[in-house]
Structure formats: C-alpha cells, structure tokens
Amino acid sequence: MLPDVRRATTAADRTAAYALRREVFVVEQDVPEDLERDELDESGDHVVAFDVTGACVGTGRLVIEGASHGRIGRMAVAGPWRSKGLGAALLAELEAIARERGLRSALLHAQIHAERFYRRAGYVRDGEPFDEAGIAHVVMRKALTPR
C-alpha cells in the first residue's frame, strides 16, 4: 500500500526528509552536499511520507516566491518506492499547500529525466535546458486553478 503523504510538522519530520534527500541527491546523484541543503529549507513547507517501519520514503518542498507563485523542489522518493504514484501524491500535496496560501502558479526546475513525470501532472516546459549542480534541468510551470 502507498504510504500516506502529509505535511512535515516537527523537527523530526524535517530531519527524516533531509536524510532521504541526502541519500537520493548527494549519494545517488552526486549533488554537492553544500548545494543540496540551503537556507530555504528553514522557511519552506515540506511534505513527507513514511513507510511502515517509520523510514521516510518520500519528500518535497514548496518555497513561496513573491505574492503569487511558489517554487516546488527537492522532490525525492526512495528507490524501491518509485513508479508507484508516490511522487505524484507528494506533488499534489505541495500544490494543495500552494493553493491554501493563495498562490496562483507553481514553478520548478525539473531534472530532464523527470520532465515526463511533471508533464503528466500538468507542468509545461518554459525555455531551454540548463545546468544546475552538474545535472541538466528545465524550467516548468503550472497554473494553480482554485479547487
């Protein structure tokens, strides 16, 4: 069964999310550790999913940028849980938070390999690929219509 996705509410939730991000981005994808964690972690909203053993197996982050749009990022699902819909559920929860905050659009820097994942969720590519942390990315945007 797919783990529930919920908002991170405690320091322990965030610590678990950061540990999963380290595993996925720093260990698996070779992103430099000092780029992976940044000051936006403090102000951002985080979502988390825990498996039955209590391990964090999914996370993502929303950062408010200006009055009307939010930036989604640091989307990570533990290897064994990928391609089961958990990433889509994390993304939907981040968008729900953005709507609650009155934001009208979401922007993200998608790794090229994950472009299809975001396109399925309604994101549209905006511009040409560029390098970020040694990985090719593309800007993608989505209008957040009220529900």
Ligand SMILES: CC(C)(COP(=O)(O)OP(=O)(O)OC[C@H]1O[C@@H](n2cnc3c(N)ncnc32)[C@H](O)[C@@H]1OP(=O)(O)O)[C@@H](O)C(=O)NCCC(=O)NCCS
């Ligand atoms: C990207 C990620 C968060 C998606 O989470 P997920 O739980 O696998 O996503 P879902 O199960 O909801 O959707 C899976 C779909 O996304 C796409 N997708 C996700 N990762 C992909 C990859 N590495 N290569 C190609 N397609 C990918 C596919 O269309 C896939 O569908 P399929 O399994 O039917 O082919 C997860 O794969 C992950 O953590 N990857 C490593 C970290 C990363 O790259 N994060 C994104 C940074 S922009």
